Amino acid sequence: MTDREIGAVSASNRAPHRAAMIVRIRTMTEADLGDVLAIERASFSSPWTEAMFLAELRENPFARFLVAMLDDAIIGYVGGWVIVDELHLLTLAVLPEYRGLGVARRLLERLFKNGEGRIVKASLEVRRSNRAAIAVYERFGFRAVGVRRGYYADPREDAVLMEWASAPTARAGRPD
Numbered sequence: 001m002t003d004r005e006i007g008a009v010s011a012s013n014r015a016p017h018r019a020a021m022i023v024r025i026r027t028m029t030e031a032d033l034g035d036v037l038a039i040e041r042a043s044f045s046s047p048w049t050e051a052m053f054l055a056e057l058r059e060n061p062f063a064r065f066l067v068a069m070l071d072d073a074i075i076g077y078v079g080g081w082v083i084v085d086e087l088h089l090l091t092l093a094v095l096p097e098y099r100g101l102g103v104a105r106r107l108l109e110r111l112f113k114n115g116e117g118r119i120v121k122a123s124l125e126v127r128r129s130n131r132a133a134i135a136v137y138e139r140f141g142f143r144a145v146g147v148r149r150g151y152y153a154d155p156r157e158d159a160v161l162m163e164w165a166s167a168p169t170a171r172a173g174r175p176d
């Protein structure tokens with residue numbers, strides 16, 4: 001399977017000057033980490049360090065990390081672990097000025113495809129106060145299934161545990 005994908009992303013009312021953007025999704029490499037870390041720091045109160053990304057990219061055979069490119073610029077990324085047919089989502093972020101344009105949705109779609117269509121279940125944790133992210137995940141089909149008390153630090157906060165499962169009919173129709 002190629003790791004490149006072309007997709008048109010419609011602009012929202014928040015960015016009416018961007019009638020359409022051509023966003024390319026590809027696998028994250030170590031060379032991307034400068035840009036990725038800048039987005040990470042702009043997005044999270046407890047950002048991942050370079051060492052954390054490197055450990056995933058270099059040492060974890062289950063890690064799948066993708067970046068979204070607009071021309072030559074990285075505008076978002078997603079990462080997770082794919083273990084057989086299950087995905088655990090670890091991180092997802094989009095540059096603030098490109099949010100609301102469908103970039104996260106495309107990253108998620110591509111990450112699920114990276115499982116070669118075999119992903120039947122997915123899970124994630126998200127800060128309880130992160131309404132934007134929870135909305136994105138709900139739009140994608142995740143549902144809240146529980147709470148992990150005090151899961152996050154800086155600031156301390158509960159995590160909402162969310163899960164996604166493929167429809168039974170789709171599962172029955174899988175080619176394997």
Ligand SMILES: CC(C)(COP(=O)(O)OP(=O)(O)OC[C@H]1O[C@@H](n2cnc3c(N)ncnc32)[C@H](O)[C@@H]1OP(=O)(O)O)[C@@H](O)C(=O)NCCC(=O)NCCS
Binds near residue numbers: 091092104137
């Ligand atoms: C969460 C985040 C990744 C979303 O990225 P994005 O590119 O703006 O999301 P998208 O434009 O792809 O939105 C996907 C869907 O969620 C909806 N959505 C996005 N932001 C929303 C918001 N703030 N409120 C309500 N719904 C929202 C969109 O309407 C869209 O629905 P649609 O596909 O039916 O149009 C982005 O806000 C971000 O980087 N936040 C900071 C980092 C973060 O919190 N990451 C998640 C950690 S768990």
